[in-house]
Every structure is written in structure tokens, then in C-alpha cells.
Amino acid sequence: MTTIKGPAIFLAQFISDKEPFNSLDNICKWAAALGYKAIQIPTLDSRFIDLQKAAESKTYADELNGKIKSYGLEISELSTHLQGQLIAVHPAYDDLFDAFAPDAVKKNSKARQEWAVQQLKYAAKASQNLGLDAHATFSGSLLWHTFHPWPQRPEGLVEQGFTELGKRWLPILNYFDECGIDVCYEIHPGEDLFDGITYEMFLEKVNNHNRACLLYDPSHFVLQQLDYLQYIDFYHERIKAFHVKDAEFNSTGKQGTFGGYQSWLNRAGRYRSPGDGQVDFKKIFSKLAQYDYKGWAVLEWECCIKNQEDGAREGVAFIKDHIIKVTEKAFDDFAATGADKNINNRILGID
DSSP states (O other), X not given: OOOOEEEEEEOTTTOOSSTXXXXXXXXXXXXXXXXXXXXXXXXXXXXXXXXXXXHHOHHHHHHHHHHHHTTTOEEEEEEEHHHHHTTSBOGGGHHHHGGGSOGGGTTOHHHHHHHHHHHHHHHHHHHHHTTOOEEEEOOXXXXXXXXXXXSOOOTTHHHHHHHHHHHHXXXXXXXXXXXXXXXXXXXXXXXXXXXXXXXXXXHHHTTTOTTEEEEEOHHHHHHHTOOHHHHHHHHGGGEEEEEEOEEEEOOOSSOOTTGGGOOGGGSSEEEXXXXXXXXXXXXXXXXXXXXXXXXXXXXXXXXXXXXXXXXXXXXXXXXXXXXOOOOSSOTTGGGOOOOOHHHHHHHHTOO
16 A cells, blocks of 8 residues: 555636746645645646646756756646647537637637647656656546437447547657556546546547546536446556545436536535535545555545635645555554464364
8 A cells, every 4th residue: 555645736717917926936835834735736827837838848848847846846747728628529518628728729620729739749748757657637528418319319420529639649648658657537427538438438538548547527527427446446446546526416306417607606516615515535545545546635626615825825734634644554563463374273173
């Protein structure tokens, strides 16, 4: 077993134009002062990382690592959630997802996808240069608009959709493999990989690729009413990243899992700061320790009620309190009798 690393914090929900969230130095000072040990870095804001430069220049990557380490921090993972989303976009979502792309490729789905593929490849090489071993991303989606089968889905539609998704991702996964980096898909509503079954369908299409791994975030499973603990039992060998994010689900006579088009505050299922929701993190940390999870516990703050800075401050203690320093010996070692074949034979009644 391995003691989980942490606490770490995902920067995406904190970055802004206001101090201390407006530069890498400022946000590192802030995170370190709170007690975080690592940061998970989104890769679209050049104030925090020049992704292409980190991929093409080991010197730049070393300097970036050095700067972060000067604050007593490490990089847990890089993130290309937004770029990964653009690997597969149904035309119905073009206008919405164009917001994630540079102006040069907007209104051009082919160019936008090519840009996203290159971004993922930069992320693979940058991760290698930075000495990382896992990377966080989204899968994108061609099928999400059909997740509820009405009107009836045409025969073969799902199969064809996952075939195409696998075709797009397989060369990317191969490149990550060349760089020695695991691709950790965050299983998430809005992606074609949104639960265990869809992940397995994707795995089949990428030949069970050893780099097609998982970012485990139980909050999304609470909203789906999926057993997030048994999920670890099923997929622990593939879980290589972990978001500590809470959620709650309180259905009413008026709404349930689909949320009634309401705001996050007014949905039956909503995200909360760790400790404020319904996720049983004690059992999660126990299972991850049991299954020898070697990665980081990364706070992702997404709460519709609590202030983000309060959530970040409380998150340090929350993660620290849940990390289990694993034992190096069995609790009943004091009663061990050692190995003796003759004694064993007598106990078994064997002459």
C-alpha cells in the first residue's frame, strides 16, 4: 500500500485578474501559505504555463518546476480539460465550445479539432519534461445529445459514435505512451465517457490502451446516483488521478437527476465544498489506500454556496485529515509464530 500524496489544489476555478490569482508566483504563494503541497495546472493561460514552450524546451520546463518548488510546491498534473473537450464536439455545441478555442480556429470545426489534438500532444511532452506521470483531461462527445433514448436511437448509432471517438483518441494515446504519461479522463456529464459502462465501451475501441486511465471524481457520480465506492472496486487499476470534490443529491416531487433546467443553486443535484455534501470520503480514501493509489488528492472547488477562498482554506485540513498513513506491518504481527512446516502439519492434523 501507498500513502496518498496531498493536499493539492486544482487552479482552474481560482485563476482571475485579481491578486493573488493573477500570476503563477502570486497563486503559488497563496496555495503554499494555506498548506497545499502541489498544484494542478490548467494549460490555456500563459500567465501560468506556456504549454508549447514547456513541450519544446526542457530548459523552460526545468525553470517552471524550479519556480514552483521554490514555494515548497510541486505540480501534481497538468490539465487539458477544455482542449480535450474539443477533440470531439457535436455541431449542436459548436457555438458554446468555440469559447474554449483561439479566435483563429473558431467557426471551423476541423481546424479547432486539429488545434486540440496538437494541444494534447504538447501536454504529453510537457508532462514528460516536467517529470510528471499523469495528465487530466476530458474525452469530448459526439453522442451526449442522445443520452436519453427519445426519439429512439437508430441501430448502430452508439457503436459508430464510440468507434469515431476511439479513432480520434488512439493516436493521442499512443503519443502519450511514447512520453510515458497516463491520460486520466475525468468521467463527467457532457462527455461520452460519463460512467463505467461508457468508459468500457471506449476502452474496447482503443484496444484497452494501457494509457487510457481515469481521473476519479465522486461528485459526478452522486449526481448520477451511481455507486461511487463500488466504482473504485471495478476500476482501481485505472485510477491515476483524484479530485476531492463533494456533492449532494436531494430529489423532490418536482425534480430529480435532470435538474429541471435550474441553476446550480436550485438543482436537486449540486456540487459542494468537501465536507458539506454527501460523499463518504473516509471510505474513498480507505479504498484508494487499500488499492495502492499512488497519486495526489487534489481539491477541486466547485460549490454553489460557499466562498471559494473559504473552500480552499478548509480543503487543506479536510484532505490532510482523510489521508491515511498506511501501515508498514500487520496489526497482529506480535502474535506471529514464524514459519515451521512441522508445526503447520500438526495444526492441520497431518502426519
